[in-house]
Amino acid sequence: MSGAHRPLVEICGDVRAGKVTARSRVEAYLAEIAKREPEIHAFNEVHADAARAQADAVDAAVKAGRDPGALAGAVIAIKDNIVMREGKTTCSSKMLANYRSPFDATVIEKLRAAGAVFIGKTNLDEFAMGSSTENSAFGVTKNPHDTTRVSGGSSGGSAAAVAARFCDASLGSDTGGSIRQPAALCGCVGFKPTYGRVSRYGLVAFGSSLDQIGPFAHSVEDAALVYDSLVGRDPSDSTTADVAHEPLAAKVREPVARLRVGIPREYKSPANAPAVAAAYERAIAAAKAFGAEIVDVELPLTDLGISTYYVIAPAEASSNLARYDGIRYGHRAKLAPGEDLEMLYSKSRAEGFGPEVQRRILLGTYVLSSGYYDAYYKRALQVRRLIKEEFDRAFEKCDVILGPTSPIPAFPIGGMKDPLSMYLCDVYTVNTNIAGIPGISINAGFADEGGARLPVGIQLQSKAFAEETLLRAAAMFEKALA
Amino acid sequence: MADALTDADIKKIAKLSRLSLSDSQVGPVRSQLSSILGHIAQLQAVPVEGVEPMAHPLRIVNRLDNDEPKATMPVEELLKNAPAVEDRFLAVPKVLGDGGGA
Numbered sequence: 001m002s003g004a005h006r007p008l009v010e011i012c013g014d015v016r017a018g019k020v021t022a023r024s025r026v027e028a029y030l031a032e033i034a035k036r037e038p039e040i041h042a043f044n045e046v047h048a049d050a051a052r053a054q055a056d057a058v059d060a061a062v063k064a065g066r067d068p069g070a071l072a073g074a075v076i077a078i079k080d081n082i083v084m085r086e087g088k089t090t091c092s093s094k095m096l097a098n099y100r101s102p103f104d105a106t107v108i109e110k111l112r113a114a115g116a117v118f119i120g121k122t123n124l125d126e127f128a129m130g131s132s133t134e135n136s137a138f139g140v141t142k143n144p145h146d147t148t149r150v151s152g153g154s155s156g157g158s159a160a161a162v163a164a165r166f167c168d169a170s171l172g173s174d175t176g177g178s179i180r181q182p183a184a185l186c187g188c189v190g191f192k193p194t195y196g197r198v199s200r201y202g203l204v205a206f207g208s209s210l211d212q213i214g215p216f217a218h219s220v221e222d223a224a225l226v227y228d229s230l231v232g233r234d235p236s237d238s239t240t241a242d243v244a245h246e247p248l249a250a251k252v253r254e255p256v257a258r259l260r261v262g263i264p265r266e267y268k269s270p271a272n273a274p275a276v277a278a279a280y281e282r283a284i285a286a287a288k289a290f291g292a293e294i295v296d297v298e299l300p301l302t303d304l305g306i307s308t309y310y311v312i313a314p315a316e317a318s319s320n321l322a323r324y325d326g327i328r329y330g331h332r333a334k335l336a337p338g339e340d341l342e343m344l345y346s347k348s349r350a351e352g353f354g355p356e357v358q359r360r361i362l363l364g365t366y367v368l369s370s371g372y373y374d375a376y377y378k379r380a381l382q383v384r385r386l387i388k389e390e391f392d393r394a395f396e397k398c399d400v401i402l403g404p405t406s407p408i409p410a411f412p413i414g415g416m417k418d419p420l421s422m423y424l425c426d427v428y429t430v431n432t433n434i435a436g437i438p439g440i441s442i443n444a445g446f447a448d449e450g451g452a453r454l455p456v457g458i459q460l461q462s463k464a465f466a467e468e469t470l471l472r473a474a475a476m477f478e479k480a481l482a
Numbered sequence: 483m484a485d486a487l488t489d490a491d492i493k494k495i496a497k498l499s500r501l502s503l504s505d506s507q508v509g510p511v512r513s514q515l516s517s518i519l520g521h522i523a524q525l526q527a528v529p530v531e532g533v534e535p536m537a538h539p540l541r542i543v544n545r546l547d548n549d550e551p552k553a554t555m556p557v558e559e560l561l562k563n564a565p566a567v568e569d570r571f572l573a574v575p576k577v578l579g580d581g582g583g584a
Binding site: 098099100102103195196209235238239241301303304306307308310311318322325326327328329330331332335339340341342343344345346347349350353358359361362363365366369375376378379380381382383384385386388418419420423434435436437464 | 491492496499501511515522524533537538544547555556574
């Protein structure tokens with residue numbers, strides 16, 4: 001699976017035409033996984049047998065003259081907080097270490113119906129809380145470009161699985177940057193659609209007003225192909241929007257005429273690492289070179305995003321994670337004589353959740369508690385509206401906003417000790433979720449750091465439901481920066 | 483604005499969160515939460531007078547689906563994930579009595 005990237009649409013076309021078998025593709029990826037997975041740890045579980053069986057079914061359909069679908073034989077890895085019938089869904093938590101879902105998430109049903117093959121479940125920060133996968137209960141995912149460094153997070157396993165060429169594409173979830181930041185750190189494409197575009201039914205809930213599922217892929221076009229299969233209103237998720245979607249994969253190579261690229265001065269922060277600042281400048285120069293209009297825009301609340309996010313997301317998490325009580329599923333603590341039901345809850349939760357999850361539950365409980373609700377939670381929701389209105393004003397002047405994805409490239413494993421400094425890495429990604437708009441990270445080159453060649457990402461954001469413009473613009477940058 | 487967090491505050495939040503914290507965890511948790519809340523305090527400087535809180539990014543209205551019965555998941559299937567089962571029921575410690583619990 002080396003050499004120049006071949007578009008996934010062509011590969012799936014070959015599978016549909018019987019020129020290549022899905023089974024042979026699965027075997028090639030399994031061989032790659034056998035070689036490099038021990039040093040990367042992208043997966044919580046590799047589903048070799050299930051993937052072979054799914055691939056054989058695709059090949060049998062082709063032989064029988066049936067069309068298996070647009071993603072025929074596409075080998076896809078799934079973040080381990082999205083439920084499916086095969087294997088376990090652990091959220092990389094001791095709490096769910098043995099949880100087996102009795103149903104498929106809607107996105108899994110849709111990918112199955114399109115002929116995709118699932119290669120396994122990928123590692124994440126526990127319950128998707130973190131930016132490095134170091135919060136996984138099952139060990140850190142290493143960056144394929146330098147295994148002494150993190151893969152980013154929370155969807156670090158999904159990003160690393162694509163970057164290490166263990167699969168054609170993968171799914172992640174993005175609550176504050178959890179698709180885009182690891183994509184940037186691992187050098188692949190990571191796309192968070194508009195809130196409401198993709199059903200979250202079967203995604204283990206973290207921050208329900210922020211969470212969104214999206215693809216990782218080797219190219220913008222591949223990401224669009226997977227996305228086309230995910231989109232749509234779902235009766236099982238009342239937050240899915242009833243907005244028309246036209247398949248984008250065939251369109252993304254068409255450049256956007258008279259593209260207006262917004263450059264917020266706040267994104268040229270002195271906190272950006274030199275390699276990130278350089279990549280940003282390269283991307284701006286590329287935009288000028290392909291004839292885009294560069295527009296100055298203002299997003300003065302950028303720096304307040306972290307504070308807003310770390311009130312809203314923990315508040316929602318503290319509520320969503322209340323369901324883990326040791327009763328119906330998940331870890332149950334052993335009680336000592338005399339300990340009651342209340343102790344069963346609090347011991348099970350203390351034993352089952354790791355430190356970062358506990359920290360966020362405590363923080364969320366605090367900001368929602370009587371006496372502090374107005375000062376923290378209500379105020380954060382007010383600032384949230386101001387952030388959204390700030391984007392609305394910016395998008396009157398431009399079609400996409402260009403910026404760094406992460407202020408720093410992949411950092412050394414264990415190098416970020418303090419929770420707050422980790423949170424601050426999300427400065428360019430959280431506001432996308434706060435406003436509910438789409439964002440995509442693509443690779444913008446590499447930086448030499450400590451003897452390693454580390455990928456650096458740039459991010460494009462657009463207004464809500466403008467995915468077509470966003471992805472076509474991203475493809476323009478992808479081509480120009482290649 | 484809130485005063486500095488005390489150990490008693492942390493214990494209260496932990497109780498509300500149904501998380502049993504050992505005494506040795508209280509201090510470190512207090513200092514981590516204080517540091518995060520210290521950062522979040524910057525929100526207090528934003529003028530928000532008259533701004534309507536935004537709980538959700540989409541302006542969606544309640545949507546009613548047709549009232550059509552659908553198959554539910556089999557109980558046996560769901561109980562497979564339960565940590566303790568008696569017959570077809572979830573087993574839990576005694577809920578009432580001895581002045582504990584609820």
